[in-house]
Amino acid sequence: MTDYVDAGEAVPHKTLSATKGQAPPINDVNYERIRNARNEPANWMTYYGTYDGQRYSTLNQINKDNVKNLVPAWVFQAGSAGLHAGASTYSFEASPLVVDGVMFVSGPDGKVWAIDPTTGEELWRYKHASPYDTSLCCGNVNRGVAVGHGKVYMYTLNAHLIALDAQTGELVFDTVNGDVRAGESGSVAPLIVKDMVVVGSAGGEFGTRGHMDAFDAQTGERRWRCYTVPKPGEPGSETWGDENAEAWQRGGANCWVTATYDPELELLYQGTGNPAPDFDGEVRPGDNLYTDSVVAVDVNTGEIRWHYQFTPHDLWDYDSTMENLLFDAPDGRKLLAHADKNGYFFVLDRTNGELVRVFPFVDRITWGEITPDGKVTPKVYPDEEGVPVHFWPGPAGGKEWTHMSYNPQTGLIYVPVQEVGATATRRRREFKESIPYWGAGVAVDLDDHYGFVAAIDPLTGEEKWRWNHEYPMCASTLTTAGGLVFQGTPTGEFVALDAETGEKLWQFQCGSGHHSSPTTYEVDGRQYIAVPTGWGGWVEGFLPGLLGAAAGDALFCFALPQS
Amino acid sequence: MTSTDDRADELHAAGLDGQNRTALGRLLGTGKVGHAEVGDDGVMRATVRIPEDELIFEPSILVFPHGGSVELTLINDDKNTHCAVLPSNGDPKIIWLVNHSKGIARLELGGPGTYYYGSTTGNDEGRGLTAALVFGGEVPDSAKLDRPPQPRP
Numbered sequence: 149m150t151d152y153v154d155a156g157e158a159v160p161h162k163t164l165s166a167t168k169g170q171a172p173p174i175n176d177v178n179y180e181r182i183r184n185a186r187n188e189p190a191n192w193m194t195y196y197g198t199y200d201g202q203r204y205s206t207l208n209q210i211n212k213d214n215v216k217n218l219v220p221a222w223v224f225q226a227g228s229a230g231l232h233a234g235a236s237t238y239s240f241e242a243s244p245l246v247v248d249g250v251m252f253v254s255g256p257d258g259k260v261w262a263i264d265p266t267t268g269e270e271l272w273r274y275k276h277a278s279p280y281d282t283s284l285c286c287g288n289v290n291r292g293v294a295v296g297h298g299k300v301y302m303y304t305l306n307a308h309l310i311a312l313d314a315q316t317g318e319l320v321f322d323t324v325n326g327d328v329r330a331g332e333s334g335s336v337a338p339l340i341v342k343d344m345v346v347v348g349s350a351g352g353e354f355g356t357r358g359h360m361d362a363f364d365a366q367t368g369e370r371r372w373r374c375y376t377v378p379k380p381g382e383p384g385s386e387t388w389g390d391e392n393a394e395a396w397q398r399g400g401a402n403c404w405v406t407a408t409y410d411p412e413l414e415l416l417y418q419g420t421g422n423p424a425p426d427f428d429g430e431v432r433p434g435d436n437l438y439t440d441s442v443v444a445v446d447v448n449t450g451e452i453r454w455h456y457q458f459t460p461h462d463l464w465d466y467d468s469t470m471e472n473l474l475f476d477a478p479d480g481r482k483l484l485a486h487a488d489k490n491g492y493f494f495v496l497d498r499t500n501g502e503l504v505r506v507f508p509f510v511d512r513i514t515w516g517e518i519t520p521d522g523k524v525t526p527k528v529y530p531d532e533e534g535v536p537v538h539f540w541p542g543p544a545g546g547k548e549w550t551h552m553s554y555n556p557q558t559g560l561i562y563v564p565v566q567e568v569g570a571t572a573t574r575r576r577r578e579f580k581e582s583i584p585y586w587g588a589g590v591a592v593d594l595d596d597h598y599g600f601v602a603a604i605d606p607l608t609g610e611e612k613w614r615w616n617h618e619y620p621m622c623a624s625t626l627t628t629a630g631g632l633v634f635q636g637t638p639t640g641e642f643v644a645l646d647a648e649t650g651e652k653l654w655q656f657q658c659g660s661g662h663h664s665s666p667t668t669y670e671v672d673g674r675q676y677i678a679v680p681t682g683w684g685g686w687v688e689g690f691l692p693g694l695l696g697a698a699a700g701d702a703l704f705c706f707a708l709p710q711s
Numbered sequence: 712m713t714s715t716d717d718r719a720d721e722l723h724a725a726g727l728d729g730q731n732r733t734a735l736g737r738l739l740g741t742g743k744v745g746h747a748e749v750g751d752d753g754v755m756r757a758t759v760r761i762p763e764d765e766l767i768f769e770p771s772i773l774v775f776p777h778g779g780s781v782e783l784t785l786i787n788d789d790k791n792t793h794c795a796v797l798p799s800n801g802d803p804k805i806i807w808l809v810n811h812s813k814g815i816a817r818l819e820l821g822g823p824g825t826y827y828y829g830s831t832t833g834n835d836e837g838r839g840l841t842a843a844l845v846f847g848g849e850v851p852d853s854a855k856l857d858r859p860p861q862p863r864p
Contacts, residue, residue: 150811152786152811152812152813153809153810153811153812153813154812154813154814155785155787155806155807155808155809155812155813155814156806156814157806157814157815157816157817158785158795158797158804158805158806158814158815158816158817159804159805159806160799160801160802160803160804160805161796161802161803161804161805162802164805229796229803229831230796230798230803230827230828230829230831230836230841231827231829231836231841273802274801274802275800275801275802275803276800276801277798277799277800277803277820277821277826278824279821279822279823279824279825279826279846280824280825280826280827281824281825282824306821306824307854308821318801319800319801322800322821324821324850324851324853324854325854326850326854327849327850327854327855327856328823328824328850329823329849329850329863330855330856330861332856355861356856357856357857357858359856370853375857379857394859396858397858397859397861398858398861578862579861579862580861580862580863580864581861581862581863581864582863582864583864
């Protein structure tokens with residue numbers, strides 16, 4: 149036989165694509181610039197658009213009068229090759245960022261792109277390789293990147309914080325921050341505050357101990373870690389049974405949704421996840437702090453200044469990881485709004501955690517009751533081994549992690565609402581690291597579900613209007629100064645609603661369900677609305693009635709026609 | 712208990728260890744297990760071959776002691792053309808492997824965990840040309856949770 153033909157050396161896949169490998173330079177995105185992001189409506193510079201989590205844009209080129217003319221400007225397909233983790237559960241969940249004419253967005257399976265936001269042209273790409281066997285409760289997903297200090301930051305599926313050069317996509321640093329053998333993973337969009345990058349852990353369904361972490365934005369060195377389950381002897385540890393109990397070690401309270409931040413108070417508002425095991429409370433007696441809470445964390449030290457627990461001693465998987473939206477009352481009082489999985493809407497004083505108001509925002513609540521003064525009374529829960537118990541809302545909640553938005557023009561908060569219940573049957577099991585640790589069999593209702601967008605006045609608790617849909621709303625709302633609310637539906641429609649009345653003004657069928665956070669931006673005087681689509685993630689939790697719906701992974705971008 | 716030989720015999724008897732026997736292709740993961748060697752430079756090296764008419768990377772399971780830098784030598788002994796698309800931090804790597812060819816792939820992969828690679832031409836992947844890179848080890852202490860050691864399965 150002759151000598152082997154020289155096949156050479158394997159080359160990066162992207163070299164056999166049209167990607168350019170370079171993005172135009174952007175101006176420095178530093179703390180001051182992000183802090184004043186509202187003054188740069190052309191950009192969507194940080195996860196929620198602004199630190200306060202309002203998901204509101206002052207752009208108004210697209211408005212209630214002309215939105216009927218909105219058309220696709222371009223579509224970007226994520227695509228996939230070969231076997232990857234969560235092959236049947238991947239979902240395009242990100243919130244695209246746009247800075248100085250460059251879009252930065254993450255997709256499923258460790259992908260990050262820089263994209264021309266006017267044409268959809270791929271400028272550069274980076275793909276972090278994540279193990280096929282990473283423990284994932286809820287799919288191969290990533291909620292977005294942070295941009296600043298000349299870099300793009302992503303928290304990867306296998307819990308690495310990576311930093312990329314914003315112009316080239318080349319790796320700057322890669323810091324391992326989580327223990328995949330313990331069932332930890334990463335899905336959160338990082339948040340840049342000062343000279344730090346803040347992320348949080350995922351893995352509550354595997355009995356991890358939740359934490360949020362801040363890193364030096366230049367080096368990736370960890371500055372602080374804040375555990376959201378206290379050790380024996382620490383404040384709150386008395387809520388985990390006696391001193392010798394082991395429950396705290398697997399207590400959950402993970403931080404898998406981006407915190408909001410008040411620069412004046414220098415407090416991060418982090419929602420925390422469910423306790424573990426999710427449904428078997430007998431093995432973790434007590435309130436189980438700081439699960440299902442908002443913790444106000446000092447950004448300089450990582451210390452918890454105050455907390456408010458939405459569901460003490462949770463027995464229904466009612467994470468409170470979803471956003472804590474910051475807004476000010478007309479009298480100047482600094483408030484925080486939170487629509488919890490448990491079906492109640494909370495308004496707190498964000499300086500001290502004092503309850504201002506609590507009221508239900510869903511139609512069906514059977515798990516228990518919370519009185520106007522905040523007293524919690526559980527009523528229905530899986531406390532007897534092998535006995536099925538049905539309750540509303542189901543474990544994905546009256547509202548999942550997907551975000552509400554606040555429009556200062558109307559004073560209303562637009563909440564994507566899920567009306568779906570579930571049955572849990574307690575089945576005790578021993579804890580083993582990396583194995584799901586639920587303590588129950590769970591089946592979410594396959595029918596008897598619906599959803600709506602609720603326009604809520606957070607100052608009174610009044611629901612001003614609702615836009616009804618056959619299916620639960622499983623995607624974030626976006627609201628603009630054009631008098632609009634945008635909402636993606638599980639059946640693929642992207643709709644624009646009148647922010648004052650809820651009337652549907654426009655829709656476009658994107659071909660796959662929405663489970664992401666749309667954003668808006670402006671380049672060269674043209675306003676765009678970007679929305680990742682692709683039905684996936686924890687569908688069996690929030691809408692199993694559509695488990696058979698088509699997957700997808702396309703990023704749609706809309707604009708008014710150019711004359 | 713099933714020994715290694717018993718398992719191989721079972722697969723052979725069931726017609727699952729070759730092409731176009733019971734199934735159309737070869738069941739994934741039924742090839743040999745190989746182990747990488749760690750060089751003085753810390754790079755983990757191994758060789759995989761595509762034997763004639765077997766449509767399999769052999770060994771089809773490669774074990775590495777920990778995550779890090781990998782150098783794979785890929786040899787196509789088949790009389791057909793294949794390729795390999797392999798995971799690597801930054802971007803997957805691709806190498807085209809014409810009949811009777813040899814090349815290398817340099818990869819950066821974190822551990823612990825399992826990655827799969829395959830020949831992405833036609834349906835090579837489904838016929839058997841999908842193989843695993845398995846990384847052992849633990850994450851750094853700095854990435855571990857502050858809690859006592861926990862039971863594992």
